[in-house]
Amino acid sequence: MMVPAFDLLLAAALIALAWGAVTSGALFKCIVLFIAFGMLLALTWARLGAPDLALAEAAIGAGFTGVLFLTACRSAPGATVRYGTAACDAGRKRGTSAKPILLALCLLAGALVSWSMLRALPPPDITATAAHTALETHVLANPVTAVLLDYRGYDTLLEMTVLLLALLGLRLLLAGQPLPDPHPDRPIDIPMVAPLLALATPVLVLVALYLLYEGASHPGGAFQAGALLGALGVLLRLTGRLVSAPALRPLFRFSLIAGPGVFALFALSSLSWGDAPLTYPESGAFLLLIGIEFALMLSTAATLVLVFGAVPGLARSGPP
Amino acid sequence: MTAGEWFAASLVLIGCGFFFAGTVGLLRFPDTLARLHAIVKADNVGLGFICLGLAVYDGSLAGGVRLLVIWLLALVASAISAFLVARWSLGGTAAREGVPNRRPGP
Numbered sequence: 403m404m405v406p407a408f409d410l411l412l413a414a415a416l417i418a419l420a421w422g423a424v425t426s427g428a429l430f431k432c433i434v435l436f437i438a439f440g441m442l443l444a445l446t447w448a449r450l451g452a453p454d455l456a457l458a459e460a461a462i463g464a465g466f467t468g469v470l471f472l473t474a475c476r477s478a479p480g481a482t483v484r485y486g487t488a489a490c491d492a493g494r495k496r497g498t499s500a501k502p503i504l505l506a507l508c509l510l511a512g513a514l515v516s517w518s519m520l521r522a523l524p525p526p527d528i529t530a531t532a533a534h535t536a537l538e539t540h541v542l543a544n545p546v547t548a549v550l551l552d553y554r555g556y557d558t559l560l561e562m563t564v565l566l567l568a569l570l571g572l573r574l575l576l577a578g579q580p581l582p583d584p585h586p587d588r589p590i591d592i593p594m595v596a597p598l599l600a601l602a603t604p605v606l607v608l609v610a611l612y613l614l615y616e617g618a619s620h621p622g623g624a625f626q627a628g629a630l631l632g633a634l635g636v637l638l639r640l641t642g643r644l645v646s647a648p649a650l651r652p653l654f655r656f657s658l659i660a661g662p663g664v665f666a667l668f669a670l671s672s673l674s675w676g677d678a679p680l681t682y683p684e685s686g687a688f689l690l691l692i693g694i695e696f697a698l699m700l701s702t703a704a705t706l707v708l709v710f711g712a713v714p715g716l717a718r719s720g721p722p
Numbered sequence: 723m724t725a726g727e728w729f730a731a732s733l734v735l736i737g738c739g740f741f742f743a744g745t746v747g748l749l750r751f752p753d754t755l756a757r758l759h760a761i762v763k764a765d766n767v768g769l770g771f772i773c774l775g776l777a778v779y780d781g782s783l784a785g786g787v788r789l790l791v792i793w794l795l796a797l798v799a800s801a802i803s804a805f806l807v808a809r810w811s812l813g814g815t816a817a818r819e820g821v822p823n824r825r826p827g828p
Contacts, residue, residue: 592809598802605795 412449416442425501433471440464453621454546457613461629466706469636473710477584541687543619550623551691555680559669562662562701569658569705573714581712587719588642595641606634614699615692624695628702635707639716646713654704654716661701665694730779737771740764754811762804766797 419442423435444460447453533553542548550558610630617623638644650658668690669679676683682690707716723731747760773793777786 592806594802594805598798601798 409449412442412446416446429475430472433468433475436471437464437468440468454544454617454623454626457621457626458629461626461633465633466629466636466710469640470710473584473712477582541682542691544617544621544623546621547617547623547691547695551694552680552682555665555669558698559662559665559680562665562698565702565705566658566662569708572709572712576712576714583646583713585639585642585711587645591642599637599641599643602637603634606630606637610634610699610703614695617695618688618691624698625702627695628699629706631699631703632706632710635703635716636710639707639711643719644707644711644716645719646711647715647717650708650715651717654708657700657704658708659701661698664697668694726778726781730775733775733778734772737768737775740768740771744768755808758804758808758811762800766793766800769793769796 416439419435419439423432423439426432426435440459440463444456444464447456447459533549536553537545537548540548540552542552610627613622613630614624614627615622617626635644672679672681672683675681741764744761744764747764748757751757751760770793773789777789780786780789
């Protein structure tokens, strides 16, 4: 088969893009190459048989992080925004003298990791066999979602709390040193943006809900759905439909804490039907899982939109 | 490989040919507008051929409809993105004019 040629091409393209993203002269070019690298990395995850990871990488690693970098590049001190040429160019980056050492360190770390991964071929393990047999009778058919929400539910609960803490830390930083609004309210609207939003909003909501429901049995899940909704929020923010407000609306606040809150409530209340936290009941487990995933999706989306906005609150643009 | 698989593979290869032509245009054309023209038109036709080949390979109606919707969404997204990039690249008054921001009123 021609498969090894494709894999080698993919690996070579990854290395070339990563090299270009680090060593390019203009910041805008580095960011664009980074976004392309994220897309090829998503393709690599799909090629390695991890479609959930590919979805998350494409949404967060390539899309959301790329937009964050572009906004930061545009707001960087010394960046010039010139019409007719590149969108922003903050000039050459400093610290060129440390690059050979960093390159050597990264290559050494990569070689060590590759060597240990190639040596440590998975032996037949007790926990792996037990997990495989337990997954056969699990209510969820997708093993990734089953691990995330059931077997390693504690990790997911803490990850959602970490996400909330990161947002709180960002708010504290902004309260101490307010930044100018990176996307101020626009007096004019560009043509074709309104039809784009009219198409994109229902499609993104529909695909997010579809990924949420399909995550139980196929690749998908709460995080990917939340990333899509976060992308919708970023789109609305970029096009001026969501403007900065001095404080968060109560519904927004609730959606921020809904994910970790619902999950924590479930963890505590599962003591009433089991003997350990985070155990699912015998009946109604599927509905409970979908409900928890829905709350996680809302929290992820709200946190991503607020992190991108870098403003105290968001409101719909309209007459006050 | 069956005849259907050969047909699907040839469709995907034709799509790759269109992508190659679009990339050559992106690299060789002189200015932004010409490059946008190359990649929007050639890449979307290439994507259409690839989606058609994958639909033939898949064989089911649901997969074919999904691939068609994916192609249509990619068309809309790339068309509007190309319009916005072209508007930006023109610079000057073209980038500053627009329609008044219609706010949702009572």
